[in-house]
Structure formats: C-alpha cells, structure tokens
Amino acid sequence: MVASQSASEQFKTDAVVQCQHLTKVFKDFWLRQNARAVENLSFEIRPREVFGLLGPNGSGKSTTIKIILGLLRPTSGRVAVFGKPPTDVAVKRRIGYLPEESYLYQFLNARETLDYYAKLFQLDYRTRQRRIDELIDMVGLAGAQFRPVRDYSKGMQRRIGIAQALINDPDFLILDEPTTGLDPVGTRQVKDLIIELGRRGKTILLSSHLLADVEDCVHRMVVLYGGQKREEGTCDSLLEVGDRTTIETDTLDEATIAEIDSVIRRRTGGNKSILKVARPRQKLEEFFLQIVEKARASHVATSGAQAGGPTASFLLGEAAPVAGDQLIESLTAESNQSAAPVSIVQPVATAQAPAKGPDADIIGSLTSAQPEVSKQPAVARPSAPMPSKAPTAPPDDDVISRLLDKPDGDAPGRGNA
C-alpha cells in the first residue's frame, strides 16, 4: 500500500511541510540496524497553522524535525519543505529553528550571537541592528547582552536561542522543546509569542512532551509513539469529551444548583444530572505570574532575565482574520475585569480560546431568582424580591434548555461573527 501510494501522490505545493511514509533507521558502523526512530510517518503542516508534534521521550519527534531540516536523511519516504527537498539552501531563508538544547558559541555575547546568525541571512547592518535590539528587548536580555553566553543560565541561553530562531522573520518556525529550562514567566511568554505569531500568519511546528504547553497553543497535532503516528487531529477533535457539558457561572448557592439539577433531570427523563459542582481553581502558572508581576511592580532587583518586552515589530506582520475575533477580544476585556490572571505581556486573544460564557444578562437572570446567601450583608434587607437584572429575560427553564441544546461558543441571541 505504501509503494502504490507514494508512486501516485504528489507533493502539494501549498503545504509548508509534507512527509510521506517517512522512515528512519539508524545503523551502526557494521550497518546493522540500531534503532528504528521513525516508521512510516505521514503528515502535513498547512500554512498559517501551529502544528504540534507530541510524544514521550524517544518517540521520534526530534528525529522527524532533523529530517525536515536536512540534518538527517530518511531511510525511505519523502519530505518536502515549501515544496522543495530539505537540503535546498534557498528554502532555509524562510525557516527558523530552535533545537531542543541551546547550542551557542560560548565565546560570543548575545549581540554577537544574533549578529552572526543575521549575517548568514545577508541582512544589512541597519536591519541587523534594529532586529537585534528588538529581539533582545523581547526576550528580556537587555541587561545581559554584552556578557558572554558562557555566563548565562540555561534559561537565558534558551531565550537567545529563541531570538536567533526569529532573526530572519521566518515564515516557518520550528521549535523543539521551546520551554525547556524556562521559568513559568518565560514559559508563558513563549506560549503567548507562539500564539501571537500564529495569529500573524506564521507557520509553527511545536514539538514538546509538556502537554500543557502544547494544548494552549496548537491548532493541530500529531501524537507519536515508537516512531509511529498514533493520533492526528485538532485539539478539539482529540480532546473534546463528547459526553459531557461544562457550564461556568458566577458563584451559585445550593438551592440554585439543586434547581438546575432538577431541570436537567426533568428534561432528560432522569437520565442526566449534574455530575460535579466545584469551584474552579486558578492555575498555578497564573498564581506564579501574579507574584512575579507584583515583585516587578515593586522594582525588586534581579540579575537574571528581566521582563520581556513587546513582540518585535518586524515579526508582527498582518494579522490573519479570525472568526469571532472582536467577540473574543470583547469577552477577553470583560473577563479581564474580573479575577483574570495578570499577563506580563500584551494580552493576546487566542484563536482557539474557548468561547466565553453566555451573555451577562442571561447569567444574571439565572442567578437573580434567589439572593445569594453568601453575599448578604449583616443588616436586614428589604423583604421585597430583588428586581431582575434583565427585565426581558426569559424564564429559567428556557435558558437552561437553550444552553443544553446549543454547542459551546454560541451565545444565545448572538450569531457568530
């Protein structure tokens, strides 16, 4: 099957990367098979998408990347990058690569490192200096830019590695374990950068075994194990739990929850009910970032990497139109006014951010039927019931039914942009 397919398939010129039945077998000096790193792997990376390459250690992720970059030759199968073989020198002008470890010249400082790589792209002096300044600010190494790389911590070296991968404003960015060695601040920054670059039209291949990092960023992914592809698809298609629905509201009292449960049971003939009620927890990452932000606001001194600056301007090409962009941003603005985690970079609306909750009026209609006991002041309140926040809000049952019937992200009363 493999042979007949490879004979008839043609590389699609619009795919950034196309791998067809890729196999890589490592052999020893006596040409005996040593390890079968990749086996019959086929996938493609489309333009303007953030693509995840996942798998445990030794699953063939880095080997696949090295084949894409021409650092290894496939034992069988075909690889094309922008429609050309990986060894094509001209294609590499459009690629940026961050390897899994930072392999930098220890005797150069940060500026010299970036200058060296920039010259390999034949960038003129002014362009080089401008980009170097912006990238060093972006990765937060302005205070250490004249120190030799050998004096850097691992995280600082990683930041310079990221900067060198972006020096040529690549169309296709390959990041192999980009958050390795970075603190949560740096990790958050890298993820935000990836998301923003993705929105700005860059194609990104992200390889990692830190699943939480990948989940926040990628559009599609391939999961490898033992050199073989196990799963492929979008985050939603792979991760969505098909038989559950999650609704997030402001704090509810027990009675309201019970009423919602009874509505669900009634509507489903007793087959469904509320399975779990819990207070959502802030992520440890967000909590950590808040602490750091407070420390920086208090100007506490540090000799390490500092706060990263804004994304370098030369990387901010034209933003791609994204469905629901305005909605996302407006909802993001509203949610930021509540207990949202502090972001150390410009807040970036994510293309894959889950749709925010329903309209505030709907929430209000749901929660205003009974006053919240927890928020009742100590003084006596008038016995008259609280007026509804949404004078025209429909009855509770209809709201619930609409929520149960519509897919996530569709706010009742609003169409998708």
Add this chain to the structure above:
Amino acid sequence: MNFGERMRAIDRIQKSRLFKLIATAVVILASISGLVSYAVLHKVDAPRVEFEITPPEKPAGVDSAADAKQSPVVENQVPSPEESNARIAVRTINSILARKSETSQVVVPVIGATLFAILVIWLGLGLSYIAIALGLIGAFFVGRFVPGFRSWVVFFVGAGALWAIFLALMSAARMLLSAPHQVFSIARNTLDQAVRMKVSAVFVVLLVLLLAALPLLLDSNQALRYRVQSFLQYGTSLSYTIIAVLTVLFSVYTVATEQRDRLIWQTVTKPVAAWQYVLGKWLGVVTLSAVLLSVTGGAVYLFTEYLRSGPAQGESEAFLTTDGSVISADRRVLETQVLTARVTVLPEPPAVDEKAINESVEARIKAEQHNRPNFGSDPADREGATADLMRAINIESRTIEPGRDRVFAFAGLKEAKDSGVPIILRFRPESGSNRPDLQYTLTFLFAANGSSVVEKVALAQSHTIALSPGVVNDEGMLIVSIVNGDFFNRVPNPGVTYFAVDALEVSYSAGSYRVNFLRVFAVLWLKTAFIAMAGVCSATFLSFSVATLTAFGIFLVAESARFITDALDNWNITDNKGNDLPFFWVIDRIATGVSTPFRFYADLRPAQRLVEGVLLPWSSVATGGLLLILLTAGLFVIGSLIFRSRELAIYSGN
C-alpha cells in the same frame, strides 16, 4: 567622573570621526617632516663613503696566480689583479659601504610605522595605543638602568609591543571580514574563536614570547653574520613551525568540535551551502596565519635590520673597522652572502656514453646471473643495475686522486657575467675520516681567463672564494679544474678528495634581500593555507582526534618529502637473492606515492633560503604557489562534497 566613566569618555573620543581625521593628519605630517629632516641631515652630515683603488699594472709574463697573492684589495680572494677584476672588487665594496647610509633602512620602517599608526587610529584604538606605546617606552627606559633586569625589560617590552601589533592586525582582519555574507561571517566567527578560546591563544602567546626572547639568546661575542643567520633561522623556521602546528590543530578543532557539540546545527539550518561553510572556516584559519606571519615577519625583519646596524666583528661601529681596513670580513660576508638573494648553480652532471652504459649494465647482469640465474628477467633488475652504475659514476666524477685534477662545469651564469657581480664558489672537501687536524691544499684553475686560486682549507667544512665575473666564459659557463694538491709547487695531498652532491656550488647575487624576504613569507603563507585546508577537509568527516592525526600526517609528509624520497633511493627492499620482500615493497610503494606529490613542497625551502641568502625566484614562487593552490582547491572540493553528503546530526557514529 569615576575611572570607568573616564575610560568610556576616552573611548568615545578615539572612536569619533573628527579625532580619527585629525590624528591621521598629524601622523602623516609628522612622518613627512621626519623623513624630510632625515634626508636633509643625511645629505649634509653624512658624506658618502667611497673607496677608490688604482689597480696595479700587470707586467708581461707574470703569473696571475702570483699576482693574486700581491693584490692589495682582498688578499687571496680576488684572483686576478687585472684592472677589470680590481674594478669589480671596488664596485662591490662601495656597494656594501653604501648600505651604511642607505635611506631605505630608515624610510621603509618609517612608512611602515606610519601605516600601522593610521590603521590603529581608524580601528578606533588611537588613544589606547598611544598609552600602550608610552608605557612600553617608559618601561624600556626605566628598565635599562635597573641592574640585572635590563634583559627582562627588553623581553617584556618586546612581547608587549608584539602583542599590541597582533591585536591591532586582528582587529583590522575582523573589520575586513565584517561583510554580511555567509563565508565572511563564518570566517570572522572563526577568528573570534581563535583569540577567545584557549587552544589557539596559547600558541599565539608562545609565539610572541619566543620572538621577544630570541634576541636575548644571541651570543654577542659571535660574529655578526652568524648572529644574523641564527636569528633568521630560529625567527623564521621556529615561528613557522609553531604557526603551522597551530594551523593544523585549530583548523581541525574549529570544524570537528562544532559537529561534536552540535553548534553546527544552528549554522547549517540557515541558508549556508556546504562549500560556503568549508570556505568560511578555511578563510578564518588562513587569515589568522596571515596575521601571525605578518607579526613574525615584521619582527624578524626589523630586528635583523637592527642587528645589521650594529658593529660586526672587527668594527667599532657599523661599517667602521678597528684596524683601518676598508671593510671587515664579517661585514663583507654578511652583506654579500647572508643579507642578499643569491642564485645557486650546481655543477653539470658528467657526460656519459649511453652505449658504454648499456654495455656495462649487460656485463653486470651477466656477472650477477652466476649467483642468481633469473636476474635480469625483471625490468626492475635492469633499472636497479643502471641506477647503481650511475650512482657510482656520479661519485667517481666528484672524487679526485692525490695530485690529479677534475674539471667541473657550471652553466647558466651569463646573467652574473653581464651584471658584473662577484661570483662565490662554495666548496666542502672531504677525505677519509675527515681528520680535524688535517688541512688540504686545493688549486682552482679557471679556464675562461686563466686565473687561479690556491687555498689551504680544513676538511668537512664549508669554504668560499669570491671570484670576478671574468671566470665565466661568453657562453655563461664557468669551467674550473680542481687539483688535489698545490699545483704550482707540485705538492699533492696525502689522500683522495671528495665533494658530496651539495658540497660544490657557485652563486651570485641576483636580487634584493628585502624582496626575497617578502617572497619567502608569501610562500610560507601559501604552505599554511594548504595545511589549513587539509585540516578543515579532514575534520568534515573524521572525529577530532583522527582528523588531527591525518592532518599532522599530511603536514609531516609534505615537509619531509625530500628526505623521504632521498631515503627511499637508498633503501634496499630485496633479500639476498635479489627478490623484493613484499612487506618492504608495500612500504616503498606507499611512501613513494605519498611523498612524490609533495616533493615540490619540500623543495621550496623558503626559510632555509632566507637563512642561506639564496634567491627564491618568482618562477619558483609562481610554480610552487600554483601547485599549492591546486592542491588546496582539490582538498576544498573533496571536503565540500563530503560535507554536503554528511548527516550532521550524527557525529562519530552517534
């Protein structure tokens, strides 16, 4: 303003364009005014020293050999008192004396220093180097008066000056390689690696310290010509050896370790072609060797000129003898045989009768067939027999029985005759065990003009005779009959006299020592360029240790190719029955195969020529240079092709 701020302010000043322009103008004006002042003072205060002689009239019938003993000019060194010979001698002496007041000795260093100062200014280091120069000068003057420390002061001041020159030239080289191009970027990065990584910095420091220490190791009681030759020998040969070893090690290191440490991944994933990477690495290494050779060459040249300007043996100061003679022997030899560029001619091989040779070979084969019936069936047997016979003929042609003579012919001397320069006959006689207490008398009879020279010399030592161009005939040949004894008094020597292959030669000055110096260093640089490419090429596919061994092997074979081929000529690979021994035959073939291509490399001998004052002609430079360039280009192509086919994510099988 604290110290750091002051330093930064000074740095800003010296990097400003206004400062650079003003400083350049000041330096140029100072140089011009200095040279003009020197020229005026030199013309007014330093009358040209000239020596005049009225050659004696030659009475009719007087033996020219007897007249040679009477010559007042150079006793036993100018063979004929004829008017033309005396004039040749006078012209030679005057040309030597003129070097005392040679303006180029001042002009060249001043121009060099001016250019270097302008370079330093435009590198933005003007004020820094003024401070360094003032510090070194101050240390030198203070240290001279501290008892017991003068030598140390001279050493450290010299080392400091050399290091400052090295850094300035490296900055200039980095600036030249600053273009935004893959090859230049990789080359410049390689240069930075050379200076900032310990592996090469150690060699550079060693070289600087060696050059600074060499003058202190010279014996001041030794004749000036020997001191100059010693300094040239060690300053050039030893420095070149250090630079060559550094080139081998660093060229391998910079490529192999980048692959081992995976630094190369982030380079080759950029738009860098394989040939650009190999070329860039090579360019960085040869730029480093060019800088080092420039520092070495400048130091050797300047100190040689400094030695030359000092008193020779028999002089109270340069060119001023203590015994009132025109010129001392030490000075004369120095100026005519050491600090010159001579062409050397070996005697013509003996004429042989091919038919007689063949008959002799046949006879020998037939004689040998009594012991080995199959001898002669293999063509190699005939070749070996012929070679043995020719070797014996050559030895015989250089051997002179007691009381007998032998004629030697030297061709290609028309240029010497036409230019009227003296001809130097150098010879090294041997006899038996070369007893040190024996002296042999040799008579030299020159056919062209009937002159003769009688010399009583020690055995196994080199001796020279200065001859007038009149000993060369109109066809450009010098034909001399050497008698093993005193021809005129009919006294033979007690034993046979023999001249080895390189023990008899004539030479004449054909060029300037300075231009020869430049040619020598140009060839040295071409050799390091070839070695650098050998190192880079080896490292494209071999691990660091194996590549180092390979590159060193190529270097050693190239340098010793002449010795290897000469040794192979005398190496017996046959058993008692004349059969080739397989193991030795294989060794012989391999050694011949690897050494023969490098024979031209070894025959260049640039450093040795400089020490011996032998001309390195432009034709040799061109031929040798072209062959080196072709070899280097060949290795470059091979290295690029190998590198392009490599899976760079795999190193040494891992």
